[in-house]
Amino acid sequence: MSTETKKVKTVKWGEEPKLGWKEAMYLPAIASGLMTALKHAFSGKTTTRQYPDVEPVIPANYRGVHRLNRDEAGRVKCVACYMCQTACPANCIEIIAAPAPKDDPHWKDRDKFPETFTIDELRCIYCGMCEEACPVDAIELTSVYDLTGMSRQEMIFDKEKLLSVFDETVNSGRDPIRTNRGALGPASEEASTAKQGPPPPGRGRHG
Amino acid sequence: MYDFLQQIWPTLWPTLAAIGVILAFVPVLGLYMTFIERKLAAYVQDRLGPNRVGPFGLFQAIADAIKLFLKEQVIPDHVFKLLYFIAPTLSLMTAMFALVVMPFGPVPTDYTSGFRYIVAPGIDIGIMMMIAISSLSAYGIILGGWASNNKYSLYGAIRSCAQFISYEIPLGLSIIGIVVAAGSLNIEQIVAAQSGDFWNWNIFWQPLALIVFFTSALAETNRLPFDLPECEQELVGGFHTEYGGIKFVLFFLAEYTHVVTVSFLTALLFFGGWHFPGLSGPVDAGLGGMLLRTFVLVAKVSMVVAFIMLLRWALPRFRFDQLMGLAWKGLIPLGLVNLVCVAVVFTFDLPKHLLSFTAVFLFVASLISARNLQSTINMPRSAGRPKAGSILSEVTV
Ligand code: SF4
Ligand code: SF4
Numbered sequence: 001m002s003t004e005t006k007k008v009k010t011v012k013w014g015e016e017p018k019l020g021w022k023e024a025m026y027l028p029a030i031a032s033g034l035m036t037a038l039k040h041a042f043s044g045k046t047t048t049r050q051y052p053d054v055e056p057v058i059p060a061n062y063r064g065v066h067r068l069n070r071d072e073a074g075r076v077k078c079v080a081c082y083m084c085q086t087a088c089p090a091n092c093i094e095i096i097a098a099p100a101p102k103d104d105p106h107w108k109d110r111d112k113f114p115e116t117f118t119i120d121e122l123r124c125i126y127c128g129m130c131e132e133a134c135p136v137d138a139i140e141l142t143s144v145y146d147l148t149g150m151s152r153q154e155m156i157f158d159k160e161k162l163l164s165v166f167d168e169t170v171n172s173g174r175d176p177i178r179t180n181r182g183a184l185g186p187a188s189e190e191a192s193t194a195k196q197g198p199p200p201p202g203r204g205r206h207g
Numbered sequence: 208m209y210d211f212l213q214q215i216w217p218t219l220w221p222t223l224a225a226i227g228v229i230l231a232f233v234p235v236l237g238l239y240m241t242f243i244e245r246k247l248a249a250y251v252q253d254r255l256g257p258n259r260v261g262p263f264g265l266f267q268a269i270a271d272a273i274k275l276f277l278k279e280q281v282i283p284d285h286v287f288k289l290l291y292f293i294a295p296t297l298s299l300m301t302a303m304f305a306l307v308v309m310p311f312g313p314v315p316t317d318y319t320s321g322f323r324y325i326v327a328p329g330i331d332i333g334i335m336m337m338i339a340i341s342s343l344s345a346y347g348i349i350l351g352g353w354a355s356n357n358k359y360s361l362y363g364a365i366r367s368c369a370q371f372i373s374y375e376i377p378l379g380l381s382i383i384g385i386v387v388a389a390g391s392l393n394i395e396q397i398v399a400a401q402s403g404d405f406w407n408w409n410i411f412w413q414p415l416a417l418i419v420f421f422t423s424a425l426a427e428t429n430r431l432p433f434d435l436p437e438c439e440q441e442l443v444g445g446f447h448t449e450y451g452g453i454k455f456v457l458f459f460l461a462e463y464t465h466v467v468t469v470s471f472l473t474a475l476l477f478f479g480g481w482h483f484p485g486l487s488g489p490v491d492a493g494l495g496g497m498l499l500r501t502f503v504l505v506a507k508v509s510m511v512v513a514f515i516m517l518l519r520w521a522l523p524r525f526r527f528d529q530l531m532g533l534a535w536k537g538l539i540p541l542g543l544v545n546l547v548c549v550a551v552v553f554t555f556d557l558p559k560h561l562l563s564f565t566a567v568f569l570f571v572a573s574l575i576s577a578r579n580l581q582s583t584i585n586m587p588r589s590a591g592r593p594k595a596g597s598i599l600s601e602v603t604v
Binding site: 009012013015026027033037038041045046047 | 255522594598600603
């Protein structure tokens with residue numbers, strides 16, 4: 001690094017530009033100012049976004065409200081590994097794991113599932129760490145940006161709420177690009193056995 | 208009593224009607240001018256402007272009015288209560304009072320027949336009275352600034368005081384030229400002198416007077432680029448910092464009334480008032496003719512208003528020394544020389560279109576002298592500042 005030649009830039013005091021005849025006369029400058037104003041007034045262009053009437057197109061990598069993905073059987077995909085809860089810098093995820101009901105044929109291939117899964121959406125800083133941490137891509141941040149509520153209690157999302165966000169957004173055609181639409185991550189056994197082609201290039205961390 | 212009333216009724220009712228029209232129109236006009244101004248500002252800045260209340264946002268003005276009137280009336284503890292309340296009323300009162308001698312439509316020449324479009328017709332000191340009263344409006348601002356007991360407000364008030372005093376002079380000078388030409392201070396007669404051909408309009412043979420008049424009149428309205436008494440960036444809100452709700456509305460309305468007055472005066476003194484070439488004779492008769500003439504005047508006035516609003520978004524605000532320099536070194540000499548030219552032309556009965564040429568000549572002359580003005584526009588470097596071109600620092604990149 002020291003071998004590179006250093007460039008020395010001299011900073012000098014500047015001289016304010018002298019006003020020419022035009023500016024000193026005011027009128028020509030005023031006329032040109034008026035022309036600019038008029039040009040914009042009649043250009044018919046606008047930069048205003050008519051927000052509630054016309055919804056903006058949010059970039060697909062936007063980190064908005066969470067959702068909990070479902071697998072093909074419609075079960076919650078989360079395996080209650082606590083990875084997201086551990087990774088979360090805002091401490092806003094709370095999971096209580098329970099052993100999967102083995103006698104239920106519906107759950108026979110699973111060991112654990114989250115009995116409760118709550119995210120405090122007010123505390124969350126929408127950093128996306130949970131999504132990064134999840135080994136089975138069960139938790140995702142959608143591009144839903146207009147999250148509101150009437151009380152703090154309402155903004156603490158439980159498992160049902162998070163699953164319903166999935167149901168609402170899964171067919172919107174606007175899945176987050178960071179994960180593969182609920183496709184299981186490399187850590188899950190299912191992923192290694194499933195006949196799954198390589199994920200499309202350039203899509204998130206699997207790409 | 209009844210007899211007396213009956214006797215004065217023919218002269219009383221048109222006056223009352225004219226007062227009614229002014230009292231009814233000015234607040235509504237003020238409200239809608241804020242709306243139009245916001246819309247225009249939005250278009251100039253590539254925005255849409257208010258468009259939520261009613262079609263095209265047309266009811267926005269009414270919503271604003273309701274909001275302002277229902278606002279809590281905050282009276283700060285530290286103000287001088289009496290003057291604090293008098294100031295806005297005085298402001299609006301003087302602004303409205305100036306409208307007494309202002310024709311807002313074709314004033315009948317005999318002053319007697321029916322509606323007269325002016326509260327006090329045939330006042331021979333018309334324009335003089337208008338200037339005198341509108342300069343009183345400085346009192347509203349100064350009292351408001353002083354009663355607020357707040358440094359920013361006081362600064363705004365002092366600035367406006369200096370500004371009013373300076374710009375009264377070129378305003379008067381430019382009008383005297385017109386008055387000399389028309390031979391009367393009566394606004395109706397000044398307008399009558401401009402009837403007929405286009406070339407009778409004062410703008411064509413006293414363009415310099417128009418520039419001087421319009422600039423100083425704009426300064427009197429306290430609007431950008433001359434809004435130093437209330438500039439938000441420097442003085443919070445200037446003289447009306449401590450005012451809110453209805454009291455603020457009065458100040459605001461006074462400002463817009465001034466804009467209306469200035470626009471009317473410009474149209475009346477320089478653009479032929481309600482006259483338009485070809486609009487006389489048969490078209491001019493009866494109610495239709497009256498409406499047509501009113502329309503001509505209102506159209507001219509609206510153009511001037513639109514121009515004033517557009518200027519706001521085209522020009523930056525003056526620095527205070529530039530403001531004073533413009534009045535004392537630019538407008539007053541120009542106004543004086545213009546007045547001398549008008550006087551010479553009329554004393555020696557020279558053709559009055561000679562004045563158009565002298566205006567152009569004066570303009571070129573001022574262009575040349577503008578080079579000397581530069582020294583006042585560019586601030587002199589203070590002694591402690593390094594010379595231009597000297598090295599400030601050396602940075603390694
Ligand atoms: S986005 Fe960040 S803060 Fe929010 S839940 Fe996930 S890890 Fe926690
Ligand atoms: S990291 Fe994924 S699988 Fe593990 S608890 Fe969180 S959501 Fe469930």
